[in-house]
Amino acid sequence: MVRKTPSGFSIISENLPYHITHGYEQCSSSASESPVAAPAIALPTSFSPEKYAQPYIDFMTTNPTVFHAVAAFAKQLADAGYEYVSERTIWKVKLGGKYYTTRNNSSIIAFAIGKDYKAGNGVGIVAGHVDALTAKLKPVSKLAAKSGFVQLAVAPYAGGLNSTWWDRDLGIGGRVLLKDKDGKIQEKLVKLDWPIARIPTLAPHFGAAANPPFNKETQMVPIIGLDNSDITGAASPSIDLPPGSFATTQPEALVKAIGTALDVQDYSSIVNWELELFDIQPAQLGGIDKEFIFAGRIDDKLCCFAAIEGLLASPDDASPGIVKMVACFDDEEIGSYLRQGARSNFTSSVIERIVEATSGSSGPNLVNSTLANSFLISSDVIHAVNPNFLNAYLQNHSPRLNVGVAVSADPNGHMTTDSVSTALLSRVAEKSGSTLQVFQIRNDSRSGGTIGPMTSSKLGVRAIDAGIPQLSMHSIRATTGSLDPGLGVKLFKGFFDYYEEIDKEFQ
CATH class of the missing domain: 3.40.630.10 (Zn peptidases)
Known part of the structure; x- marks a missing residue:
């Protein structure tokens, strides 16, 4: 390794950490220090x-x-x-x-x-x-109830639905395309920022079944509600949707929530949407002296x-x-x-x-x-x-x-x-x-x-x-x-x- 000096370049020990400020410069350290010793800090300025x-x-x-x-x-x-x-x-x-x-x-x-x-x-x-990285709703996100649970069909975007997505409070947001009374398409943003969805883990008590790898198509499907009508006989009230409309391919509860958020009275005016899941936990300062941001x-x-x-x-x-x-x-x-x-x-x-x-x-x-x-x-x-x-x-x-x-x-x-x-x-x-x-x-x-x-x-x-x-x-x-x-x-x-x-x- 070389160091630029006023008189030219000189050799410095290869085991010393360095930073870049104006050329490669040696940080003060000793050979016995950690390989991640602190880089020299630039002189403070009026910038805050x-x-x-x-x-x-x-x-x-x-x-x-x-x-x-x-x-x-x-x-x-x-x-x-x-x-x-x-x-x-x-x-x-x-x-x-x-x-x-x-x-x-x-x-x-x-x-x-x-x-x-x-x-x-x-x-x-x-x-x-x-x-x-996220999980996006599939074009047809409506799924049949399974053992009393209403679920949402999603697909991983890039590396979404990795192991850190288990048991998190997930909201839903993105853009919605609406047809107005003049037939024009409007684009509106929506953010349902309460914990709507969750991908539940299997308790470790179940042994091998609770251990990875897991199938993202069948074992990481978010739950968004309950529907026990198969055993109670009491069907949930449904909304009247024109056959073939986009809204019929989506969970009714989600259609209602989107409609409420955007003040949509006619659900058939929803032409399409691009929605995704997101962790609703707010970004915040952390650390003993608030030196971190967690987000x-x-x-x-x-x-x-x-x-x-x-x-x-x-x-x-x-x-x-x-x-x-x-x-x-x-x-x-x-x-x-x-x-x-x-x-x-x-x-x-x-x-x-x-x-x-x-x-x-x-x-x-x-x-x-x-x-x-x-x-x-x-x-x-x-x-x-x-x-x-x-x-x-x-x-x-x-x-x-x-x-x-x-x-x-x-x-x-x-x-x-x-x-x-x-x-x-x-x-x-x-x-x-x-x-x-x-x-x-x-x-x-x-x-x-x-x-x-x-x-x-x-x-x-x-x-x-x-x-x-x-x-x-x-x-x-x-x-x-x-x-x-x-x-x-x-x-x-x-x-x-x-x-x-x-x-x-x-x-």
Whole structure:
């Protein structure tokens, strides 16, 4: 390992932990210390990361589904003066303007065009994903009562319905399509945030039958009510539904609950819906000194929250010659192959429209020079070190909570990080007073993936994977630090503030 010094590079011991701030620097430690010794902390600034903890907690509790999260971001942007532009119209965006657009109402891109921007200049992008592991209602979610229980037909989304979903209080939310009296289709959000559903475990007293593996199709079916009419002879009152209507394929009690929540009198006006289960336990502070945040769906609403906040916190006179952009995608957990995913043309089409509108013309030469001058921070959550499983982590690559964003590296292309992108983000960290940590998976472990490689390869932009650490990734309930949302905001704000200046060092 080498260390950059004023007089050049010097060798440092390979068993010392390090962090990234401006180049690789040695942390003070001794060879006998733990392999996850603390990285050096950047000098404090006037920025207060703790002020973002409660807003993040409120955001997570209020917006359990991807549709709710995107709607909340859209409102936040609109309240901050960002103008909505529809993909279905011709854009007339202007220098100094601030805009956002959505796709499928489950992905959102926001951008601020600098007052001094010239077509061909770069775009500073922070991108993440807003979808999370869940269980989605099947197209026909109505099931016949079984031994007195009313159940709900659901399917796992990505790694949903894993072992952490047993015996949790589950609500139901998402979007509902309604036909109004004029025959127009309206989209409304619904959130039934009381404990409606539960996936009950089998008591250990039953022996082998209570031990995994379990069949997700037959043994993890949520219960949502009781119907003992087969033994009592007293049938539950039913609602009158036109044959063939969508509502006839769904549990009647659920149709009633949705109708009540949305003030729907005519259940036949429900054209369709996309609903999912979610853990209703609110996000909250935890720990003896409230240094943790416990919440569901941290992956990756955490980084998207910080990116939006960082964009809004960046002043107009900082990097006025670039476009500042945040992209929050759906479908990352299932490969990003859909039109609202990161593999789609969503990002490239937005950039092409900006170039065309600000230059009066467009074409491969201008668009490609824009992309070559751009930079992407692919921000997905990173594995924080777990003190009970230190042997699972690579020495010197074990991010801690409440320290800072972690750069994620992988030599096999699962991450988009390289030496140039690391050096550039290190300069951002230096100028913004942030600390960068570093993560890489062990050689004997399986690496995950992010939107970074697919997005950077499609666009051709320089890119890095850097995200906020969390514990218990892909659990129904996870943990991050109470300072971590704000530390993410701090770095992303710094990126938007200083990218134009720093990029000149890398010409």
